[in-house]
Amino acid sequence: MSRYRNSPIVEAVCEFRFSADTPWEQNLPERFYDAVKERFPIRESRKEQAIQIKASSEGVAEHRLETIETPIFLTGDRKVLIQIGPRRLSIHHLKPYHSWGDFKSTINLAYDTVTSLTRVTGFDRVGLLYVDKIEIPESSIRLADYFTFYPHCGEGLFGDVMNFMVGCDLTYNGNRDICRLSMTRAMPKKESNSAYLLTTDYFLAKRNAVKPEDVTTWVEEAHKTVKTLFKGCITEKLEEVFNMEE
Amino acid sequence: MAYNSFVNPLEGPRGRYRYVSYFDEDISRFSSINSFTRLLNDLFSNISLEYCEFIEQKLALNEYWQDSSSIYPAIEVSLLGLKDILGFAFPHPGEVIDYLIQNPGLYDVVMYACSMTAEEFGSTSEITLDIFHDSESGDRYLTIYVRQKKYDDDIIARMDRICDLYEPGLKGLSGWLLLTTDYKPPST
Numbered sequence: 001m002s003r004y005r006n007s008p009i010v011e012a013v014c015e016f017r018f019s020a021d022t023p024w025e026q027n028l029p030e031r032f033y034d035a036v037k038e039r040f041p042i043r044e045s046r047k048e049q050a051i052q053i054k055a056s057s058e059g060v061a062e063h064r065l066e067t068i069e070t071p072i073f074l075t076g077d078r079k080v081l082i083q084i085g086p087r088r089l090s091i092h093h094l095k096p097y098h099s100w101g102d103f104k105s106t107i108n109l110a111y112d113t114v115t116s117l118t119r120v121t122g123f124d125r126v127g128l129l130y131v132d133k134i135e136i137p138e139s140s141i142r143l144a145d146y147f148t149f150y151p152h153c154g155e156g157l158f159g160d161v162m163n164f165m166v167g168c169d170l171t172y173n174g175n176r177d178i179c180r181l182s183m184t185r186a187m188p189k190k191e192s193n194s195a196y197l198l199t200t201d202y203f204l205a206k207r208n209a210v211k212p213e214d215v216t217t218w219v220e221e222a223h224k225t226v227k228t229l230f231k232g233c234i235t236e237k238l239e240e241v242f243n244m245e246e
Numbered sequence: 247m248a249y250n251s252f253v254n255p256l257e258g259p260r261g262r263y264r265y266v267s268y269f270d271e272d273i274s275r276f277s278s279i280n281s282f283t284r285l286l287n288d289l290f291s292n293i294s295l296e297y298c299e300f301i302e303q304k305l306a307l308n309e310y311w312q313d314s315s316s317i318y319p320a321i322e323v324s325l326l327g328l329k330d331i332l333g334f335a336f337p338h339p340g341e342v343i344d345y346l347i348q349n350p351g352l353y354d355v356v357m358y359a360c361s362m363t364a365e366e367f368g369s370t371s372e373i374t375l376d377i378f379h380d381s382e383s384g385d386r387y388l389t390i391y392v393r394q395k396k397y398d399d400d401i402i403a404r405m406d407r408i409c410d411l412y413e414p415g416l417k418g419l420s421g422w423l424l425l426t427t428d429y430k431p432p433s434t
Contacts, residue, residue: 010318010347011316011317011318011347013314013315013316013317015314015315042420044351044418044419044420045351045418046350046351047351047354072350072351078348078349079348081350083315090314090315092315092316092317094317094318094347094348127313127314128314129314129316131316131318131319133318133322162330163330180313184319184323185326186322186323186326187322187325187326187329187336187339187343188339189339189340197318197319197322197323199316199319201313201314201316203314
């Protein structure tokens with residue numbers, strides 16, 4: 001996915017949601033920061049809004065809002081960041097995305113740091129997500145020329161498509177894993193361009209189906225599948241766009 | 247029964263984007279508690295029991311189908327909504343997106359400020375979201391410009407009222423948001 005001259009990857013995310021019985025001391029983010037601050041010197045926090053809703057046959061009976069501060073650690077250039085919440089770790093790589101090898105080493109650094117600070121007992125979910133922004137230097141295109149994954153409008157439908165969102169869940173390994181594939185329109189850099197966001201979100205759909213000692217292998221296999229799927233979503237004509245001189 | 251929805255500013259409420267009408271409401275409604283309560287009811291009042299049953303089934307099967315956390319899609323789709331639905335102008339969309347991505351906590355505040363600005367000035371003014379480069383300090387700020395054909399006498403006071411509402415949200419965040427006018431005529 002990064003072998004193109006103009007890589008379309010705008011964000012890659014690897015996220016671990018640890019099982020409820022994984023010990024998680026309150027000062028774990030603090031100790032995590034001490035361990036990674038050489039590579040991630042910038043420390044910030046985000047306010048998260050947690051909403052609890054009580055629903056009944058009458059509709060929403062009551063709701064409660066709660067604000068949670070989540071620590072974020074960033075590299076000096078703010079292109080790579082780690083978010084660490086309660087039993088939750090996500091590693092985000094923004095553009096420019098150089099290689100899977102680079103991203104994988106960052107994932108391993110973050111994950112190994114967590115395992116050095118607590119005993120991971122299992123996973124509620126593990127996910128590997130890529131967001132590709134695809135910009136085509138034409139204001140009006142035929143999607144089929146560039147994509148093999150796109151919304152199909154039959155002959156009975158008339159009018160110009162202004163917005164769309166298309167998605168599907170593909171299953172792997174006997175429904176243990178799911179890859180959620182979605183595509184939507186995006187904001188072009190120039191009015192004369194067309195832009196699309198293609199998202200591949202490969203995740204573990206069954207709790208505790210992967211053991212902590214096997215998670216690195218799971219992530220590697222997830223990457224292989226995501227890479228193959230991405231290639232399967234696009235045409236050679238689009239690959240030419242990725243390789244054009246800017 | 248009760249269930250939790252975890253809304254993370256880094257990921258945005260991505261589930262909603264499957265249904266364009268929900269997303270439209272998010273953008274176009276004034277962000278007050280009343281509007282929020284109404285939105286919750288709109289979103290959940292008809293589907294709550296079905297949804298709870300669906301979640302219960304998934305939990306019974308030990309399945310976990312939430313989306314991954316992600317910064318990019320929510321920002322991209324929201325800005326597209328500002329452009330297409332509320333008519334915002336984006337002379338340099340790539341720079342605006344990059345600024346929001348690199349200062350992810352800013353996104354919620356920007357959407358709040360943009361909603362209020364559209365509510366206050368949308369019918370009489372051109373609203374532009376752009377990056378201001380301060381040549382002296384070298385700093386960059388995200389900036390909402392309000393431009394009018396004939397400038398209202400109270401435009402500054404009205405903008406100040408909006409600033410008073412969103413600026414507390416910027417405390418402790420990296421990046422900054424200005425709401426201002428340069429007294430230029432609208433571009434269209």
